Amino acid sequence: MYDLIVLGGGPGGTRAAELAAHHGMQVALVEKAHLGGTCLNRGCIPTKALYSHVIGGKGAREGLWTRLEGVIDTLRKGNAQLMKMAGVKVLRGTGVVTQWEGTKKMTVAHDDGTTEQIEGKRLLIAVGARSVRPEFVGNDLPQVLTGDWAITDPQLWDPERNAAVQTVAVLGAGVIALEMGMILQGLGKKVILLKHSDQILRRLDGDIKKKVALAVKRRKTVVKDYVRLTEAVADGDGLILRGTSKDEPFEERCDRLIVGSSMTPILEGYGLENSGVKIEKGCLAVDAQMRASVDGVWAIGDCTGGAMLAHLAEYQALAAVSSMTGGEYAVNLDALPACVFIEPEVGTVGLTEEEAKSRGIDYATSRAYFAANGMALAMGEGDGFVKVVARKADGVLLGVHIMGPEAASLLGEAALAVSKGLTARDVAYSIHAHPTLCECFRDACLRIVEG
Ligand SMILES: Cc1cc2nc3c(=O)[nH]c(=O)nc-3n(C[C@H](O)[C@H](O)[C@H](O)COP(=O)(O)OP(=O)(O)OC[C@H]3O[C@@H](n4cnc5c(N)ncnc54)[C@H](O)[C@@H]3O)c2cc1C
Numbered sequence: 458m459y460d461l462i463v464l465g466g467g468p469g470g471t472r473a474a475e476l477a478a479h480h481g482m483q484v485a486l487v488e489k490a491h492l493g494g495t496c497l498n499r500g501c502i503p504t505k506a507l508y509s510h511v512i513g514g515k516g517a518r519e520g521l522w523t524r525l526e527g528v529i530d531t532l533r534k535g536n537a538q539l540m541k542m543a544g545v546k547v548l549r550g551t552g553v554v555t556q557w558e559g560t561k562k563m564t565v566a567h568d569d570g571t572t573e574q575i576e577g578k579r580l581l582i583a584v585g586a587r588s589v590r591p592e593f594v595g596n597d598l599p600q601v602l603t604g605d606w607a608i609t610d611p612q613l614w615d616p617e618r619n620a621a622v623q624t625v626a627v628l629g630a631g632v633i634a635l636e637m638g639m640i641l642q643g644l645g646k647k648v649i650l651l652k653h654s655d656q657i658l659r660r661l662d663g664d665i666k667k668k669v670a671l672a673v674k675r676r677k678t679v680v681k682d683y684v685r686l687t688e689a690v691a692d693g694d695g696l697i698l699r700g701t702s703k704d705e706p707f708e709e710r711c712d713r714l715i716v717g718s719s720m721t722p723i724l725e726g727y728g729l730e731n732s733g734v735k736i737e738k739g740c741l742a743v744d745a746q747m748r749a750s751v752d753g754v755w756a757i758g759d760c761t762g763g764a765m766l767a768h769l770a771e772y773q774a775l776a777a778v779s780s781m782t783g784g785e786y787a788v789n790l791d792a793l794p795a796c797v798f799i800e801p802e803v804g805t806v807g808l809t810e811e812e813a814k815s816r817g818i819d820y821a822t823s824r825a826y827f828a829a830n831g832m833a834l835a836m837g838e839g840d841g842f843v844k845v846v847a848r849k850a851d852g853v854l855l856g857v858h859i860m861g862p863e864a865a866s867l868l869g870e871a872a873l874a875v876s877k878g879l880t881a882r883d884v885a886y887s888i889h890a891h892p893t894l895c896e897c898f899r900d901a902c903l904r905i906v907e908g
């Protein structure tokens with residue numbers, strides 16, 4: 458009998474399996490496809506490989522797809538090696554839980570048609586999420602790609618194979634829609650952004666959202682607000698899209714439609730319907746240490762809803778294993794960093810100004826601009842700013858919002874500061890090397906100190 462069965466080998470499941478094994482548990486990890494889940498195989502890594510080549514301009518476009526596949530392959534092998542070194546038993550197959558209470562029982566159906574029964578003292582569910590396909594006529598046509606799989610189509614992304622695709626419509630104005638839209642523009646495609654409302658990246662700080670909207674406009678994106686898509690009709694190899702925008706009918710032709718209109722936890726295919734595990738608002742319900750409502754069952758990552766981020770899944774794995782081993786670690790969602798890989802890049806952690814206001818906090822804000830940062834100018838990337846939200850009384854950093862060069866990497870220092878409750882003075886009076894981009898964060902903190 459295993460001490461722990463992990464179902465799903467994405468960033469959440471692999472991290473939990475590795476950690477639990479390091480704590481001395483006998484661990485089985487059941488994964489039906491490649492290790493690495495959505496993140497490695499069709500999410501974070503392939504999109505960022507395209508982003509850094511197409512938008513960051515790093516590397517030639519010839520052979521881009523082969524290099525992208527090479528990166529994925531290297532990381533898949535790395536994951537397998539990590540599991541092996543930790544002593545985790547990886548079972549390749551589809552797992553269905555047949556007993557949730559008491560001893561956990563699972564049937565694993567392998568690709569070759571054989572099945573295997575396994576048992577465990579504990580069970581951790583990390584099965585991820587899938588794209589929501591909104592209702593409209595023709596939503597299942599082959600030219601309609603969902604955000605969770607779109608990146609796997611070389612006919613759309615490989616510069617050496619995508620000449621037939623000239624116009625791509627993207628439904629949604631979230632992270633997937635914006636990241637994919639900008640990569641496609643970088644590849645020379647025309648992009649039509651079909652937004653559900655007038656909002657863009659609705660959870661971000663208002664000042665960052667304004668700047669993102671400007672960046673979208675500058676790229677001559679065709680933007681339609683308040684869209685209700687009613688039908689997609691095949692037109693040769695492409696599509697005619699029909700619906701309304703601000704209640705006025707519209708018709709647009711495109712070669713592909715990417716549906717980037719949010720993701721939903723996977724609740725089917727692993728025996729959940731026969732369990733007493735509580736589901737709330739379409740997500741596996743968990744407490745702060747990722748315990749589900751059935752004894753000995755934990756759930757982490759995208760299947761628990763909320764922010765669907767690979768690093769959040771990994772830190773939820775830490776919380777789950779901590780609770781299994783008598784620890785108390787829980788994820789602090791008020792210090793959750795997130796990045797949007799567009800141009801200029803976005804990195805954000807902690808409370809937005811709007812959130813600070815709605816919580817009734819007496820706060821101060823400050824900004825420093827990359828246009829005054831030596832390194833940014835030397836790099837030819839002076840566009841953007843760092844905005845700090847701090848508590849007025851003592852300068853404790855509540856949120857940091859960056860839009861500009863290497864914002865995602867710059868976020869590391871800000872995330873540490875917010876999660877450890879540091880003050881603007883703590884950051885401003887720590888020596889920052891020159892010339893570096895992180896001096897811009899230091900300067901924004903200095904402005905809070907100076908009032
Ligand atoms: C296009 C795109 C870009 C993204 N970019 C980023 C980014 O830049 N940064 C970021 O933080 N996040 C990003 N994300 C989100 C990120 O991919 C997810 O948050 C992350 O993968 C969630 O990890 P997880 O372990 O919860 O689930 P997943 O990674 O989805 O893994 C779940 C695994 O469970 C397996 N599974 C499911 N059911 C069964 C079963 N019955 N038996 C066996 N195996 C099963 C699946 O095959 C899968 O491998 C992106 C997502 C997409 C779609």
Ligand SMILES: NC(=O)c1ccc[n+]([C@@H]2O[C@H](COP(=O)([O-])OP(=O)(O)OC[C@H]3O[C@@H](n4cnc5c(N)ncnc54)[C@H](O)[C@@H]3O)[C@@H](O)[C@H]2O)c1
Pocket residue numbers: 591604628629630631632633634636651652653654658684717718719720763764765766795796797798
């Ligand atoms: N860089 C990153 O960290 C990164 C990149 C990609 C994806 N992700 C994660 O993956 C998850 C899914 O991303 P996403 O972009 O699908 O979700 P999202 O929640 O960011 O955006 C969904 C968008 O779809 C719109 N929408 C909803 N229903 C619609 C409809 N019927 N018609 C038109 N538009 C509709 C919403 O208004 C919103 O703009 C997110 O949780 C995100 O954090 C993260």
